[in-house]
Amino acid sequence: MASASLQEAVSVLKSTNVRMTPQRHAILEFLHSSMSHPTADDIYKSLEERFPNMSVATVYNNLRVFKDAGIVKELTYGDSSSRFDCVTSDHYHVICNDCGKIVDFHYPGLDEVETLAEHVTGFEIEDHRLEIYGTCTECTKMSKQ
Amino acid sequence: MASASLQEAVSVLKSTNVRMTPQRHAILEFLHSSMSHPTADDIYKSLEERFPNMSVATVYNNLRVFKDAGIVKELTYGDSSSRFDCVTSDHYHVICNDCGKIVDFHYPGLDEVETLAEHVTGFEIEDHRLEIYGTCTECTKMSKQ
């Protein structure tokens, strides 16, 4: 998993000109406690009791700050809104077509594909992204009832 | 490439309740003549001399009709707008991080990854998507000058 812990994330931020605010810390905290790859709106909603006056712009601003600092990755799927992942080490995602659940998936890498792509297209390949789609166990059960 | 030819696409549409209009035909034509995986707006702009009164809604409507008929695939990357591909057979895309160029790339398939994902996550896997990112030859040349 190698998700930088919350502490680590905080110190990465402190090492630059980034100040620590209660809102910022709460967003970081939520990201690290959540396994669900939340959207900006998920984060906003989850914090609205604790921070009734927080602006949705603050969530977006902070997500960008975190991305720039390299402690969060943005997952841009086709559907409407981006999702955010504080596990920044390489891994893939398995996504349920029914309920949208996103599960981490580790696989050794697809160097061979990159190498072939490089030869065939002449590109200098830097990286790739892979998502695997299907139906999760819960949704499969549901549909069989 | 196995892109259904324009003729084939037209007859697929005729086999359902879809009427052939000049605008619709022009959009199909453009998709089949273009190798660039255009956006809705690319299509709209490319046809505005020929159809000065065409609405952008017509482009979107038709792209949906084509998708539903299975003769066009939508490519949803993170960046703003969708791209459309009339090559509906399985293939991957290599994308330039500098200029955004998209090149088709054929690779035997990643059944092994799907099988492992199935075992590890319990999902019933249906398919996957893979994109490979790098710098195209033109952009590499540019940067070395």
Added chain:
DNA sequence: TTCTTTATTTGTAATTCTTATAATCTATTC
């Protein structure tokens, strides 16, 4: 502690892509 500096938050407006709607038009059928 208090002050100063400057990053951050907030509220709101603006943007962009896409879809909904209703009136008008037109491809197909009879």
Added chain:
DNA sequence: GAATAGATTATAAGAATTACAAATAAAGAA
């Protein structure tokens, strides 16, 4: 050449995200 039902058009509405400027507050220095 009607009649029917699908298609187009113009425009408004939606959703996600960003821009902006004023108000606020974190961090370090005095």
